[in-house]
Amino acid sequence: MKLMTSTEWIARFLATDPPRSKSLVMTIFGDAIAPHGGTVWLGSLIELMAPFGVNDRLLRTSVFRLAQEGWLVANRDGRRSSYSLLPQALPRFERANRRIYAPLTAHWDGSWTMVLAASGTLDAPTRATLRKELAWEGYAQIAPGIFGHPAAGADVIEELLVRHNARGKLLVCRAAELAGVSTRPLRELAAEGWDLSVVVDGYHGFMAQFRPLLALLEQEAQLTAEEAFVIRSLLIHAYRRVQLHDPMLPVELLPDPWPGVDAYALARAIYRRTQAAAEQHIMAALTREDANAPRADAAFYQRFGGLA
Template sequence: MKRLSSSEWIAAFLALEPPRHKSLVMTLCGDAMAPHGGGFWLGSMIELLAPLGVNDRLVRTSVFRLVQEGWLVASREGRRSRYTLEPRALPRFERANRRIYAPPGLDWNGRWTLVLAPNGSIDAELRGLLRKELQWEGYAMLAPGMMAHPAPDRDSLREILQRCEARDKVFVCEADELPGVGSRPLPQLVGDGWDLSGVVADYRHFIEGFAPLAALLEHKGELTPQDAFAIRSLLIHAYRRVQLHDPMLPVALLPQPWPGSEAYALAKTIYLQTWALAEEHVLAMLRREDEATPDADAAFYERFGGLRR
């Protein structure tokens, strides 16, 4: 069987699973723009996305909507438009990056974190906002007014409560099993609170789609910076979509073998195979509009356990 070239793989992937344009712009903001100061000229984003099948009209529409939603801030210099990451959105990008680039398999001390909002303590609007934000962070609603997670990121929880103006309106506590009373084991809450079947299916789909690419890249002599950028962007976009639905539970509470571990290893392999050439392309496009674009920051080189410079 003829082995696909990298450009042929990109074309086949885009034909089979075309990404949503606004979501793809968000992926680039986190993966490619944030390490270089978080700012970009519209022309740079248009050039970067063109090989991924996104025309300038769709880029403009996507960026405009991200400004409206509070993810980006717009400014103008003559006829040119420049965008930067909205400072209030930075913690959310940082939370997403921790999920994407850090390995799964949290240690667990057997305790659960509970967020309690008794009836009447908060209004319906705040209750709905908190539920949405905490569910995105992996919490499950175990009962009305009670959300729980066995191993949450405390900094993320603090940021969510502060941003939602709920810090002095809800109760946050920890709980563990009371020995000797004959209750159900707390780990069984996972089955009651989370349906992981969809996450498992999404991870397996990701593995099926990208495992052949890892093998192809072992023979990447013809890989260009533009193709490396396209592959890195599609990889992180697809992996990020799965991660958004993963509650990030401790490995001790997950069904084994957990496909998230295999998916992370695969994403890491492909990222390591493409990141350096992709960076050449990113910098070339950004510096075409702004020669002062900085090199990637130190945090960028910590992704996936460390990128060798």
């Protein structure tokens, strides 16, 4: 029986699970553009998006909407235009990078970060937005107006409060079990706060989709630079999609075994096999519009515990 090639795998992936253009632009900005200074000329971006079947019109609509949503900013230079990561959006990109590329090593100190929104302190739109963003950061709604997470840092909450003009309007504190009181263990909040079955299914689906690809890459002699870029981008796009639902709990509060560990190892193996050739394709596209386009920064080579 003839084995599938990586080219055929790409074609099948794009035919059966095509990424939405706006979401894919976000993936490529985070994975490929951010390490190269965070700015890309539209012509280069069109070239990078073409292998995914995203045409000029779809791309222009996508970047326009991302600019409206506060992720990108457009710059004009005569008849040419470029797009950059909005400075205010950089903290969110950096947190997303930590979720995707950093090893799963968060440990629990026994306490929780609690966010309390008293009735009447926020208007309805701000309350709804903060609830959505807290959920994205992995917070669970413990009770009406009360959100908690066992491993969240102060920087995340402060950035959210500043961005939504909510400083001084929420109560944020650390909670720990009170010694000498017959109380339920705080670790039980994890089981009640999150339904991890969706995350578990997502990781298993990701691995079922990409394990055959790793086997192909181990057998094939060499990918083209464009194929490596497409595979790396689809890998991060699919992995990021699962991680959006992962609350990133400390390892002590996760089921054992946790499929996120194997999914991370799989993503790391494929990324390491494709990153060098993918960088060649990215640099070729960037330098066609800007001869001085920067190479990937040092932080890029720390992804997934270090790239060869």
